[in-house]
Amino acid sequence: MPKKIIATASLAGCFGCHMSFLDIDERLLDLIELVEFDKSPFNDLKEFSRACDIGLIEGGCCNDENVHTLINFRQRCRVLVAVGECAIMGGLPSLRNVIPLQECLAEAYLHGPTVAGGATPNVIPHDPDLPKILDRVYPCHEIVKMDYFLPGCPPRADLIWDALVALVTGQELKWPYATFKFD
Amino acid sequence: MTQKIIIEPVTRVEGHGKVTIQLNDQGEVTQSRLHIVEFRGFERFVQGRPYWEAPVLVQRLCGICPVSHHLAAAKAMDVIVGAGGDQGLTPTAEKVRRLMHYGQIFQSHTLHFFHLASPDLLFGYDAPPAQRNVVGVALANRGLALQAVLMRKYGQEIIAATAGKKIHGTGAIPGGVNKSLTLAERDQLLNGPHPLNAGQMIAWAQGALAFFKDYYKKNKAFIDGFSRFPSNHLSLVRRDGALDLYHGVLRAVDAEGRRILDDVDYQDYIAHIREEVRSWSYMKFPYLLHLGPDNGWYRVGPLARLNTADFIPTPLAQAEFETFKQATGGKPNDMCMHTHWARLIETLHAAEAIHDLLLDADITGSDLVVKGARQAEGVGVIEAPRGTLIHHFRVGANDLIEMANLIVSTTHNNEPMNRAVNQVAKTYMTGQKIITEPMMNAVEVAIRAYDPCLSCATHAYGRMPLEIALVDAAGCVLDRKRK
Ligand code: SF4
Numbered sequence: 001m002p003k004k005i006i007a008t009a010s011l012a013g014c015f016g017c018h019m020s021f022l023d024i025d026e027r028l029l030d031l032i033e034l035v036e037f038d039k040s041p042f043n044d045l046k047e048f049s050r051a052c053d054i055g056l057i058e059g060g061c062c063n064d065e066n067v068h069t070l071i072n073f074r075q076r077c078r079v080l081v082a083v084g085e086c087a088i089m090g091g092l093p094s095l096r097n098v099i100p101l102q103e104c105l106a107e108a109y110l111h112g113p114t115v116a117g118g119a120t121p122n123v124i125p126h127d128p129d130l131p132k133i134l135d136r137v138y139p140c141h142e143i144v145k146m147d148y149f150l151p152g153c154p155p156r157a158d159l160i161w162d163a164l165v166a167l168v169t170g171q172e173l174k175w176p177y178a179t180f181k182f183d
Numbered sequence: 184m185t186q187k188i189i190i191e192p193v194t195r196v197e198g199h200g201k202v203t204i205q206l207n208d209q210g211e212v213t214q215s216r217l218h219i220v221e222f223r224g225f226e227r228f229v230q231g232r233p234y235w236e237a238p239v240l241v242q243r244l245c246g247i248c249p250v251s252h253h254l255a256a257a258k259a260m261d262v263i264v265g266a267g268g269d270q271g272l273t274p275t276a277e278k279v280r281r282l283m284h285y286g287q288i289f290q291s292h293t294l295h296f297f298h299l300a301s302p303d304l305l306f307g308y309d310a311p312p313a314q315r316n317v318v319g320v321a322l323a324n325r326g327l328a329l330q331a332v333l334m335r336k337y338g339q340e341i342i343a344a345t346a347g348k349k350i351h352g353t354g355a356i357p358g359g360v361n362k363s364l365t366l367a368e369r370d371q372l373l374n375g376p377h378p379l380n381a382g383q384m385i386a387w388a389q390g391a392l393a394f395f396k397d398y399y400k401k402n403k404a405f406i407d408g409f410s411r412f413p414s415n416h417l418s419l420v421r422r423d424g425a426l427d428l429y430h431g432v433l434r435a436v437d438a439e440g441r442r443i444l445d446d447v448d449y450q451d452y453i454a455h456i457r458e459e460v461r462s463w464s465y466m467k468f469p470y471l472l473h474l475g476p477d478n479g480w481y482r483v484g485p486l487a488r489l490n491t492a493d494f495i496p497t498p499l500a501q502a503e504f505e506t507f508k509q510a511t512g513g514k515p516n517d518m519c520m521h522t523h524w525a526r527l528i529e530t531l532h533a534a535e536a537i538h539d540l541l542l543d544a545d546i547t548g549s550d551l552v553v554k555g556a557r558q559a560e561g562v563g564v565i566e567a568p569r570g571t572l573i574h575h576f577r578v579g580a581n582d583l584i585e586m587a588n589l590i591v592s593t594t595h596n597n598e599p600m601n602r603a604v605n606q607v608a609k610t611y612m613t614g615q616k617i618i619t620e621p622m623m624n625a626v627e628v629a630i631r632a633y634d635p636c637l638s639c640a641t642h643a644y645g646r647m648p649l650e651i652a653l654v655d656a657a658g659c660v661l662d663r664k665r666k
Contacts (some may be wrong), residue, residue, distance in 0.1 A: 012247050014243050025335075029321055029332070042318070107213045113575065114456055116476070127464075157349075
């Protein structure tokens with residue numbers, strides 16, 4: 001069986017889901033017998049080099065670059081999986097959704113107790129080289145169609161492993177609902 | 184015609200950080216910037232949350248070193264519940280937290296060295312990207328890859344035993360911890376079947392150090408000379424000057440080793456540290472207030488810590504520390520690539536500290552939490568794997584958070600990283616019309632030496648693909664290269 005091609009991305013996430021992936025430990029060595037990595041922060045590949053079988057997405061979308069990445073993944077990956085609460089529901093970063101963006105920026109760059117005052121007037125960062133922040137944090141499925149969802153913050157390594165093996169081998173994932181964790 | 188070179192260290196569309204370099208008509212570098220392009224808004228949206236949620240919430244800043252945020256927030260909340268200060272916690276709580284933290288240091292440093300740095304050392308900085316990653320290591324040297332996996336696993340098992348979960352645990356609570364080790368957990372970590380036990384981890388940490396020192400011997404000019412420049416250094420140290428990654432006082436030294444911050448209580452950090460905001464980056468620029476932004480910037484992290492500390496309180500790491508100090512005649516070490524060396528000495532220290540803590544009877548004790556007089560404001564500081572991490576909270580009488588100020592490790596290194604980029608740009612890019620591979624490599628290596636945990640500040644993971652574009656003043660791309 002030819003190896004399946006996997007790509008991964010972290011959007012507005014904390015990389016905890018990628019770290020949980022690494023927590024499959026020794027199975028990493030089995031994994032590289034099963035799959036090949038394309039575009040992913042696990043390697044140095046920046047661009048897609050081919051169509052992929054499986055795309056794993058960590059994090060929701062908080063700026064325009066996240067949106068472009070996600071759309072690009074949808075175009076290049078046959079199956080797209082939302083990994084973790086941030087990708088599924090926006091997760092912790094979406095706590096800002098009930099607060100005007102300007103207030104979040106002002107708190108960080110104007111009002112913080114260690115923000116330097118004095119001679120130079122304080123600024124909120126703005127520059128053509130910075131991406132545009134969205135009005136709120138969007139879960140992935142509000143931007144593109146997602147095929148599967150792995151719950152958890154992060155999903156346990158065993159779940160990531162079993163789900164991946166299921167996808168690669170075309171078997172059904174046999175986890176009783178009660179064993180899922182949503183924290 | 185003015186030219187602008189844009190380097191996106193992290194994949195363009197994932198965009199967590201990028202570099203722009205401006206050239207003038209003569210092809211001289213006139214400006215270079217490392218932009219941090221992510222913004223989350225934590226300081227604002229934790230307001231209104233109950234204070235006891237903070238240790239669990241804020242660690243979601245960073246899944247690479249969540250324990251550091253978990254503990255820094257918990258330490259701030261210790262102060263809030265009146266259990267702050269040096270003698271605040273019960274011996275069991277303090278030691279369980281230390282064990283959690285050293286487990287984190289061990290796994291994070293291991294991850295950096297084996298998963299991120301070793302491919303460069305094994306295959307060379309010029310090897311094809313497809314090979315220069317942990318998969319490449321696994322294919323080329325299965326034994327080494329397995330060792331890397333198991334060292335990280337051991338650190339993660341310690342975190343799971345103390346925090347309840349490998350990533351984003353809940354072990355530390357205001358005033359203490361919610362569990363200690365069971366005897367079975369203690370025995371498993373101390374004497375578990377080969378190789379997952381404390382003794383093997385010490386041996387492997389020594390092996391990694393030997394591996395690096397051997398590489399250093401063969402590549403001395405590069406390791407000593409690359410991206411080197413003087414700076415100040417800041418970290419926590421124990422009151423007696425020992426390296427201590429969990430608790431202590433703030434100390435800073437200048438390039439000559441003179442104290443410029445003399446062991447101050449971190450509750451007063453506001454009296455000493457300011458942050459400058461620049462319009463082109465979401466990451467602020469901290470500096471020591473009394474020296475000002477131009478002279479008061481500093482480095483943090485493994486190299487800085489070995490420059491501020493007087494000694495290491497475990498014997499094997501202390502012996503390595505002495506060798507390390509000899510290399511600079513006792514002066515602060517400003518050789519950027521020596522950070523790898525410092526990181527491995529700390530890895531060894533962490534393994535020894537873990538071993539000692541597991542032998543301590545308090546680690547299985549049952550006295551877990553203390554409380555005192557409720558305070559309105561608290562600061563928690565810890566030495567995260569990548570450097571000093573500051574959490575500061577104010578909590579209202581209704582127990583809801585009113586103010587949060589976070590200065591993460593990578594933010595402290597903002598100015599040094601920008602200088603490193605600037606220096607490399609001047610060396611490699613002056614007079615260039617075409618982007619060359621060595622230019623790409625140099626920028627990448629210079630930034631990566633700081634191990635910018637990009638997650639805390641920029642949310643990216645270690646290896647940074649590069650994109651460089653030469654752009655003229657009108658915005659036309661003259662040349663573009665990726666790797
Ligand atoms: S789901 Fe949790 S672990 Fe995953 S990126 Fe979000 S905060 Fe991090």
